Amino acid sequence: MTVKNSSFVKSCIKTDDLPQSDLLEVAFAGRSNVGKSSLINALINRKNLARSGSKQGMTRLINYYDINGEIHFVDLPGYGYAKVSKSEMNLWGNVIENYLNVREQLYLVMLLVDIRHEPTEADRMLYEWTKAAQLNYIVVATKADKLSRSQVNQNCVMIKKNLGLPEDRKVFPVSAETKKGIPELWDEIDSYIMEDGEIND
Numbered sequence: 088m089t090v091k092n093s094s095f096v097k098s099c100i101k102t103d104d105l106p107q108s109d110l111l112e113v114a115f116a117g118r119s120n121v122g123k124s125s126l127i128n129a130l131i132n133r134k135n136l137a138r139s140g141s142k143q144g145m146t147r148l149i150n151y152y153d154i155n156g157e158i159h160f161v162d163l164p165g166y167g168y169a170k171v172s173k174s175e176m177n178l179w180g181n182v183i184e185n186y187l188n189v190r191e192q193l194y195l196v197m198l199l200v201d202i203r204h205e206p207t208e209a210d211r212m213l214y215e216w217t218k219a220a221q222l223n224y225i226v227v228a229t230k231a232d233k234l235s236r237s238q239v240n241q242n243c244v245m246i247k248k249n250l251g252l253p254e255d256r257k258v259f260p261v262s263a264e265t266k267k268g269i270p271e272l273w274d275e276i277d278s279y280i281m282e283d284g285e286i287n288d
């Protein structure tokens with residue numbers, strides 16, 4: 088998909104606030120600081136439309152972005168912040184799991200993990216929820232610029248094993264910093280969603 092224009096739509100606190108729209112959604116999920124907002128900016132070629140590097144307040148929200156008036160990108164709340172209490176963690180889990188299960192417009196989930204680290208328990212939980220909801224998904228390993236090329240390949244294999252991905256699944260290494268892997272990731276997104284925002288069956 089060629090991004091001609093992109094804009095912020097709204098921030099939602101809970102799933103009751105989600106926009107009433109028929110546009111298909113691509114959701115970006117993963118730990119706080121994994122690079123969700125940076126990846127959205129890299130994909131749409133904007134510097135800071137999705138606010139990156141912002142602290143907790145902002146990251147609790149479900150942020151909607153309009154792409155060409157054709158699809159929505161959804162920046163989901165992060166998890167695993169060191170300071171988050173158990174009850175907040177449960178609240179996060181409820182919001183995300185609920186969103187994944189009830190949102191009919193949701194067509195594709197981008198599961199982001201940091202390429203430098205083993206997936207966490209929360210990462211695995213998110214993957215399990217995505218599968219249980221029978222959603223399309225792409226596993227993305229972020230911050231690939233932090234590792235050498237051979238380490239990138241090794242860690243993609245490690246992430247695939249750790250999450251228990253099917254043999255034919257690929258982990259997509261990307262860097263929002265250097266833009267490496269972004270065209271390949273767009274190709275993969277496009278294999279799920281066509282130019283006009285229709286579903287690619």
Ligand SMILES: Nc1nc2c(ncn2[C@@H]2O[C@H](COP(=O)(O)OP(=O)(O)O)[C@@H](O)[C@H]2O)c(=O)[nH]1
Pocket residue numbers: 117118119120121122123124125126138139140141146165229230231232233261262263264265
């Ligand atoms: N080196 C590098 N840093 C990144 C990359 N993506 C994000 N970051 C940094 O990681 C931090 C968190 O990124 P952000 O997009 O806000 O993460 P979010 O909380 O998941 O939305 C910021 O300081 C970003 O600049 C990347 O590809 N490479």
Ligand SMILES: [Mg+2]
Pocket residue numbers: 123124125138139140141146162
């Ligand atoms: Mg963010």
